[in-house]
Amino acid sequence: MAAGSCPHxxxxxxxxxxxxxxxxxxxxxxxTGHNPDKAILLIHDLLSWTxxxxxxxxxxxxxxxxxxxxxxxxxREKGLPFQNQIGGSGQxxxxxxxxxxxIYEARxxxxxxxxxxxxxxxxxxxxxxxxxxxxxxxxxxNRPPLVxxxxxxxxxxxxxxxxxxxxxPVQILSPEFDLSYTDELKTYSLETVPKLxxxxxxxxxxxxxxxxxxxxxxxxxxxxxAGERGKAAAVSxxxxxxxx
Numbered sequence: 245m246a247a248g249s250c251p252h253x254x255x256x257x258x259x260x261x262x263x264x265x266x267x268x269x270x271x272x273x274x275x276t277g278h279n280p281d282k283a284i285l286l287i288h289d290l291l292s293w294t295x296x297x298x299x300x301x302x303x304x305x306x307x308x309x310x311x312x313x314x315x316x317x318x319x320r321e322k323g324l325p326f327q328n329q330i331g332g333s334g335q336x337x338x339x340x341x342x343x344x345x346x347i348y349e350a351r352x353x354x355x356x357x358x359x360x361x362x363x364x365x366x367x368x369x370x371x372x373x374x375x376x377x378x379x380x381x382x383x384x385x386n387r388p389p390l391v392x393x394x395x396x397x398x399x400x401x402x403x404x405x406x407x408x409x410x411x412x413p414v415q416i417l418s419p420e421f422d423l424s425y426t427d428e429l430k431t432y433s434l435e436t437v438p439k440l441x442x443x444x445x446x447x448x449x450x451x452x453x454x455x456x457x458x459x460x461x462x463x464x465x466x467x468x469x470a471g472e473r474g475k476a477a478a479v480s481x482x483x484x485x486x487x488x
Contacts, residue, residue, distance in 0.1 A: 257460070261299035263306075263313075269355050274299050274315040277306030282486045283363040284313045285356055285381070285391070287374030289458060293317040297458055301475060305369070308479040311486060312363070316355055318348050319373070352377050356390040365486040368394045369478055371458050372424065375399025376406065384411025393443075393485035395478045397457045400424035407436055413443035415481040417474050421453040443485075447477055 263276030274293060286302050288295070293315050302313040359366050368391045370378035375396035382394040383406070393413040396402075402425060414437060418430055437444045449456065452470045460471025 257297050257300050259300050261296060262303045263299065268314070268316070269351075269358050271351070271355060272317040274302060275312065276303050277310075277312040279306075279310055279312050281363060282309070282311040282365045283359050283367075284309060284311045284482060284486075285359055285366065285368045285378075286313055286315045287318065287352070287368065287370035287377045288315060289370075289372030289374055289455070290319070293319075295458070297460070301458070304475055305479060305482070308476075309367075309482045309486065311367070311482070314355075314359065318352055318355075318377070348377070349380055352380065353386070353390065356381050360390055365488070366391050367482045367486050369397070369482070370394075370399070371397040372400045372455070375425070376401040379406045379410060379414075382412040382414060383409040385409055386411075392488075393481065395481055397474060397478075398422050398425055398454045400454075402429060404429070404432055404436075407433055408440075410437060410440060410442060413481075413485050415445040415447070415478065417447050417449065417457060417477060419449045419452045419454055419456050419470070424454055445477075445481060447474075449474065 261274070261276070263274050266273050266275050272293070284305050286298070286305065288298055298315060302315050305311065306313045356366070356368070368378040368381045370376070376399050378394040378396050379399065379402060381391045389412055391412055393415070395415040395417065397417040398419055399416070407429070416433060418425060434446060449470045451466045456467045456470045457474040460468050462468040
């Protein structure tokens with residue numbers, strides 16, 4: 245897969261993805277890294293699994309967390325053009341207006357079960373739609389647990405019930421401006437998760453908006469720095485629980 249092969253508009257990072265395309269559980273999947281013991285399931289946002297930035301981010305996780313990283317195609321429709329991911333104030337269109345996320349949950353859970361059977365350790369990272377998805381993967385309703393830890397970046401479609409049910413170590417990467425992960429949900433997360441008995445880390449990213457971690461556009465003030473800090477934070481969290 246070559247950078248630029250994806251039709252989306254918007255800022256794309258330099259570099260070519262290092263991985264390859266495979267089919268797992270009848271799902272097209274970008275795979276990168278070679279660790280037979282540790283894996284990371286990276287779940288895309290509405291820009292789709294083929295957005296080059298996401299593939300490059302997967303390569304970074306594979307190198308820095310020393311893991312095999314999988315980026316499956318969970319939403320099979322063509323991803324949104326990048327400008328459609330952004331509202332008039334620079335904030336995200338709420339994916340609940342576009343996709344009923346629950347229709348994808350069974351496929352996401354089954355894919356995680358496949359990886360859980362193959363790898364001793366499994367972490368999950370998701371952005372926007374993927375942020376909701378990793379909360380479902382980390383739910384205490386899954387017995388045995390499907391993943392060892394999660395990182396959610398600017399999650400969308402998240403409910404208070406999803407937050408209540410988290411049962412694994414959870415990291416939230418939260419831009420200051422976000423119509424999807426609202427101030428109410430941010431406050432609820434900060435008040436609720438510390439009472440659930442799981443390791444919890446919340447990182448606030450001042451001055452940036454929804455999609456900053458996937459876009460990380462140096463032309464937008466503070467966004468490149470947020471992207472750099474966000475990916476380093478995710479790797480630190482993943483290594484903490486996958487290296488045990």
